[in-house]
Amino acid sequence: MSWITILKPKSIFAACLLGGGLVLPGCGIVDKHVEWETVEPETYPVLKAIGYAPINAQTGDTESMKLIMAMKASKLDAYRELTEQVYGQQIAGSQSVSNLVMNSETMKSSVEGVIRGAKVVKTYPVGDDTYVTELTLDMKKVHDIYLTTVKPRKVKSVKYY
Template sequence: MNAKVCLLVGLLGLSGCSTVFDKQVEWEYVEPESYPVLTAVGYAPVSAQPGESDSIKMLMAIKASKLDAYRELTEQVYGQKIGGNQSLANLVMTDTNLKSTVQGIIRGAEVVKTYPVGEDTYATELSLDFRKVYDIYISTSRPRRIKDVTYF
């Protein structure tokens, strides 16, 4: 019995000593080895756009194709959330729904070009260089890892 009590007191004493030491943590900033470049293309029909003239419809199609390209980039970076619903009545499928949502923030994308495709569609190509994304990220939040720990 005395041996168990002595062992318990000894372990408590040793664990208490570890708080006596102070330490200094030296951090090192981490940079990725390579940076991918993502591309996306968005499309929009001119005739479906609201507007009083053809030039207004064309400008709206250009803007819509740019937003579609951003949506595609967001899908590549963050993925899609897919939700489904099915209804049964008397063991017969009555309704099936499928919903897809995309959410995220894209910073640093560049418009490569916008051009007409055929007679009624505009396309916009975007490029997202992750080197640029990394630089933006570093300017707002400095990621780091432990480089060295010195105990006193």
């Protein structure tokens, strides 16, 4: 039987301290200072998205109201496309089979996220019944906005005492 197994649990810590250099690294008693620095990517992509909306299908009493609603709908569609590019798209599907015969099949997709820093490049009608909005998202600008809220860091140096 070794002398550590004879010691009580409270005195094992004292044995670690008394054991010296051989046992001390295993005891985990090390004090250190970590210095951090921010990390910046080498390149930043510029994402582009286009949103479409039909004008005549919009609700509204006048053509002007329908046009304004189509403007808003095409902008939302462009933002949805940007969100897909940044965060991806979640797709869920299900199938139902009974007696080896397909009963039903459904598929659902969803996109969720926050887009900051997007810029409307153009907004214009195409033909008689479609409205288009073009957006860009400069990821450099997104990175700068991100840095104002959260400071990403990496280890710059570690000093052990």
